[in-house]
Amino acid sequence: MPMTSATSHSDEPTRVAKLVGAFLSGQSGAVLGDGPHATLTAGADSTDDCAIYDLDGPVTLVVGSDYVRGAKFALYEQGLLTNFDIGYYVVAANLSDIAAMGAAPIGVLTVVRYPHDLDDDGFLDIMAGIHRACTDSGTLNVGGDIGNAERIVLSGSAIGICRTGTALTRRGARPGDHLCVTGPCGILGAAVAYFPKRHANGWTLPEHLEQDLLAGWRRPRARVAEGRLLCTGGYATACQDTSDGLKATIEQLAAASGVGFDVAEDDIAIHPAVSAVAKLIGSDDITLAMSASADFQLAFTVPADRLDACRDAFARSGLTFDVIGRATPPETGVAFTGRDGTRHALPGVAWKHQASDVSGLVAGVTAATTATP
Template sequence: MSPREEQDTVHPHQPAYSDEPTRVRQLVSEFLTDQSGTSLGGDGLEVRLTAGADARDDCAVYDLSSPMSLVVGSDYVRGPKFVLYELGLLSGFDIGYYLAVANISDIAAMGATPIGLLSVVRYPHEVDDAEFREVMAGIHQGCTDCGTLNVGGDIGNAERIILSATAFGVCKPGSALMRSGARPGDLLCVTGPCGLLGAAVAYFPRRDTFAKALPEEVERRLLDGWKRPRARVAEGRVLGTKSYATACQDTSDGLKATVEQIMQASGVGFRVYEDDVPVDPAVAMVADLMGAEPLALAMSASSDFQLAFTIDAGDLEKCRAEFDLAGLDFFVVGEATNTGRAESVNGLGAVRPLPGVAWKHQKSDISLLVTDPVED
């Protein structure tokens, strides 16, 4: 019988608070078994996890048997201002899942195949074994859904729950997608609607102040964006392995910020065609409650994990065919220019700066950011 089963038997209705070594043993036995010897990678890249977390060593060990580029990204995603968790709308499982996907999304944006995640989980003493297990289960499931493994990391005490991670991926040498390759005339594309997660944190903290609440199914749609986000690994691999994308980035800071960052890295401008930007109906409904422009909310600060990318106009049909073959989709929303400015144009031809508020790591919580109001 495992330590956890013994605790549940002796105190079936009481929370259990194990020490760190006990939690590590439970973690290894429940979530991190049978890793060593796993074959990872893809597209002819030979990667073998020689020693995973189940080996209980200080580090994971990979054997890389072919020339490849190693892609590494790290994100700290959970501190005192994860507002929907503080409101009780997200569980420990949800924030663990989000941690995994947030980090793996950066690997996807580089066109790489994820081969592992190292996670850091710090927690206060009042977190019992069940809540701790929830977080670890979420990280495990997030990795599993992205086709990779949580290969270890660090756990221990802190003043509150703190989550951070580092994701690893591989790709063929020279094939990693950068932000800096867009050229004037390239088409600007996005893999799906943006703004859903930002709309959720704009809505739920202020729900009681609006004249009416949204329908239950719309609220569920908003929360699902946080509970089960998706890293666009498959889309990134199509763009990277087929060399279609000239530049690429995920939209974890919001679509406006992403367009501006690709623009600055590439030394180009962008013109976005407002009628072509997909807007989720749930985002439009939140915008209506806020008295905001739907497009502005859709492009504003939001932790979405769509991919924004540029492609040569001559590659559009071939890229579309590859996406269709994989059951994937994307939207052409604009084009790169030589103006050095990011602007949008409506159906009447009126040009303006990109609408919305870009996330730039402001001191305030994202839920306090306001979007451009609707003009009379």
């Protein structure tokens, strides 16, 4: 959403007053949340140091923070993501954390640091992306901090509420619970594996698949509605978002809950773009789908006797999920049942802050598991 005016570089007070203010007016007095309410008695438009919430009834406040590298995003540096896109992304990344706990978002605080050569148009694009993501998720950007840095650096904190005692955690899964996920995983990881290397390797994909790969980065959706259903309906015993990849998420849920999992290959949905990229990098689609990828799906567990009711509740809201396995006693560990009936460790590479390109590690894992002894 670039501006049409000539390039300008305002000072920080001017940007707060004129540019940030364009997105933050008329907030104070807003009543937010579904169920319990929080009245924002002082928002960013009050120009105070903090937002003030008056909570109604027995309410739990849920707060999470996440950081976005901005100019060090590989896709941003290639011109595939705009300033608007990374502003949008930082909000979705933060809302995803509280969505996994079943909270209704009531505000997002953002930190926008930028170099001296970022003009007002570029700064406004970041703020416009932040504003749009908040609007799309039914919440507000209630303030934060802006200032100079050697490059664009974005971070945020999401604030949400739920009724006391209902917040979802990673710790409640029990043997026999169904393991579910709200949608296909691995798409964002596949995008990072594909775009930086496509020209050097002569790779080409159909345009619609390239657009599918980019959509998750440009307009990611935190699964707030799904989290709220799981929380208010009391369906989920444990929940976590998949921002570290599906393999990592399943292993973390198992460790936190003290259970094992048996995951079925046939039940894991694979997006066509993930399959296409897997072929290009020399991997198989299930390995890439389960590897490190910043998808914002929710993985959760539901008791067997609540599964149908949960599915019906999702359907009434136009939402779906897939059952991909069952929780098992802890001594069985986390296992993966392939299409041929064999059981082995979960495929893929979990996100553990690797310095190297994860796609190379994924291909290496595939080669190691398919090599002839």
